[in-house]
Amino acid sequence: xxxxxxxxxxxxxxxxxxxxxxNQLSVNDLIWPVxxxxxxxxxxxxxxxxxxxxxTIDHLLEAAREAAExxxxxxxxxxATDPAKKTEGGEEAYNSENLVCRAVxxxxxxxxxxxxxxxxxxxxxxxxxxxxxxxxxxVVNDETxxxxxxxxxxxxxxxxxIIAPSDMMxxxxxxxxxxxxxxxxxxxxxxxxxxxxxxxxxGPFRDAVGSGANLGTGDKRTYQMxxxxxxxxxxxxxxxxxxxxxxxxxxxxxxxxxIVRRVKAEFxxxxxxxxxxxxxxxxxAAAQNGWLDREHCxxxxxxxxxxxxxxxxxxxxxxxxxxxxxxN
Ligand code: PBG
Numbered sequence: 411x412x413x414x415x416x417x418x419x420x421x422x423x424x425x426x427x428x429x430x431x432x433n434q435l436s437v438n439d440l441i442w443p444v445x446x447x448x449x450x451x452x453x454x455x456x457x458x459x460x461x462x463x464x465x466t467i468d469h470l471l472e473a474a475r476e477a478a479e480x481x482x483x484x485x486x487x488x489x490a491t492d493p494a495k496k497t498e499g500g501e502e503a504y505n506s507e508n509l510v511c512r513a514v515x516x517x518x519x520x521x522x523x524x525x526x527x528x529x530x531x532x533x534x535x536x537x538x539x540x541x542x543x544x545x546x547x548x549v550v551n552d553e554t555x556x557x558x559x560x561x562x563x564x565x566x567x568x569x570x571x572i573i574a575p576s577d578m579m580x581x582x583x584x585x586x587x588x589x590x591x592x593x594x595x596x597x598x599x600x601x602x603x604x605x606x607x608x609x610x611x612x613g614p615f616r617d618a619v620g621s622g623a624n625l626g627t628g629d630k631r632t633y634q635m636x637x638x639x640x641x642x643x644x645x646x647x648x649x650x651x652x653x654x655x656x657x658x659x660x661x662x663x664x665x666x667x668x669i670v671r672r673v674k675a676e677f678x679x680x681x682x683x684x685x686x687x688x689x690x691x692x693x694x695a696a697a698q699n700g701w702l703d704r705e706h707c708x709x710x711x712x713x714x715x716x717x718x719x720x721x722x723x724x725x726x727x728x729x730x731x732x733x734x735x736x737x738n
Contacts, residue, residue, distance in 0.1 A: 433716040437735055442477055442728030443486040445618045446470055446513050458614035459687055460694045462726050464490055467513050474517050474524055480732040484525035487513055490619045491534045500535035504560035511568035518569035528570040530562050531577035539625030541577040549633055551579050558582050559589035566595040576603040578633040584653035602655035605643035605669055608634035611662045611688030643669050647677055662686040667718040674719030683720040690726040
């Protein structure tokens, strides 16, 4: 008899497909990145990210309440800094009254069952748009570390639950852990952007926070990773874990699922993937044109992160997918 094995038998009915399914997306896997801006009662569209808006703090609180109700575990905050506050040294990063710190305090006052993650890097605050301090055209490592520590501590003081260094300086996780502990924040978690690539898929994000114009024709290739490399990602992740990272992240997401897979297999630590702005933009734009089905592509892309081994996903689709899963 031919064929001897009929793989299609298990796929024939809906109930059977559900029964044999190996992976599942849950609302517990989601971290929702949210862009914030100064002012009150304003939502500003981001043209390169259809459906995503920058929110003033009052609207952020509303979004947070919705997120908590949907059982989304955590929000990640990204500030669009007033250009007048951007400097060479990015001093606004460690101003305890900066937009992010005020937003975190306001969120924490709501007493929601919701984690707050803050990015640590200087790009929202520097006039040159780089993640670190620049000397003679080079992003300097060790001088930047001090500033990142100060930024981490003011964010923790504001009530941030998860500090997420996205700067890719060497040694930052270790010194940030030490600075947090010294300031009494032993329980603040660190999610390291451990394998973060110098990717063109961050373009819409840089529009959203307004760092793209500052960066101009500059790039981040002297500190973010070369997309050609995967052995190097293992070294990066290993270092961040040894320096005290509680969780690690791979970024971008969809083009780097092989890295997610390797990291999870090799280190067995909570591993996250960031489905970045450009990935969101691709799906959204194609859906707007009627070329792709938005809902199906969203669900499929997120499920694929789970299959690759991710414990969770930072995704601009978080609220939409949580609503969809709840209504099903
Ligand atoms: C800042 C930062 C970036 C992103 C997250 N944190 C941009 C960059 O490194 O230039 C990108 C996220 C996205 O594209 O959605 N260091």
